[in-house]
Amino acid sequence: MEKGFSRLESALLVLIVASGFCPVFIQILEVTKDIPKDKMGDYATWFSGAGTIVAVFTAYLVGERQANAARKQSEAQERKRHGEQIASIFAILESCETEINRLADEYERNAGGRLALALSFEEPIFNALLNALMGINLATLGTHIAITQMVLAQQALFRLGEAIDEYCSDRGETIIYTDGQPAIYPEPLRLKPWKNAFMGAHQKLRAALTARLE
Known part of the structure; x- marks a missing residue:
């Protein structure tokens, strides 16, 4: 004052x-x-x-x-609070993206090895990131673009977690018969579509929130 x-x-x-x-x-x-x-x-x-x-x-x-x-002091405090909130959202998104890249790299490095991916998939950490992302209040994002991209990012991360869980728990299998004998093969894990969906939503969401700070 x-x-x-x-x-x-x-x-x-x-x-x-x-x-x-x-x-x-x-x-x-x-x-x-x-x-x-x-x-x-x-x-x-x-x-x-x-x-x-x-x-x-x-x-x-x-x-x-x-x-x-x-009034000026109140506006300055509100700008500071909003900036801290957006910084927190960015930190959550970056942590999610880092985890997605780590899991995708692990899958590709081990040529789709189910056991290796299962060992590297730390479900408590992944779920904590998912809960943090889901817990963001959409009403505070300010624009319809930011809200839409946040929903897409949440959906992509959720679907990616479901796909990994299914793959690692032997539920994603295909039975192929050769010479009358059944052979069970794991279906390939399709990480790329959900990874790309999350990355695209992350970039657009970051741009929309950054514009609000300017």
């Missing part, structure tokens, strides 16, 4: 103080006989009335100044 007084406010305050002491000054002048006695009351009344007007005007200026300072 702003402190101190402007030059105009200081001058008005001086006038108020001076007007308050006008009766005293007039009494001094009365001693010197410079002002007729029948005019003393008129001068005192005039100065007191002027002082009242100045006091009211000064009170208005000071109140308006304080209200403006309070």
Whole structure:
């Protein structure tokens, strides 16, 4: 909040103080006989009335100044809070993207090995990231573009987690018969569509939220 007084406010305050002491000054002048006695009351009344007007005007200026300072402080706090909120959203998105890339790299490095992926898939961590992303209040995002992209990012991460869980728990299998004998093969894990969907939504969401900070 702003402190101190402007030059105009200081001058008005001086006038108020001076007007308050006008009766005293007039009494001094009365001693010197410079002002007729029948005019003393008129001068005192005039100065007191002027002082009242100045006091009211000064009170208005000071109140308006304080209200403006309070409004600016509130707006600055709101901008800071909003910036911290967006920074938190960015941190969650980046953490999710890092985990997605790690799992995709692990899958490709082990040529689709189910056991290797199952060992690297830390479900509690993944679920914690998913819950953090799902817990973001859509109403605070501000624009329909940001809200739409957030929903797409949430859906992509959720579907990716489902696909990995199904793949690692032997539910994604295909039975192929060769020479009359059944052979069970795991269906390939399709990470790329959900990974690309998340990356695209992340980029558009970041652009939309960054624009709100400018």
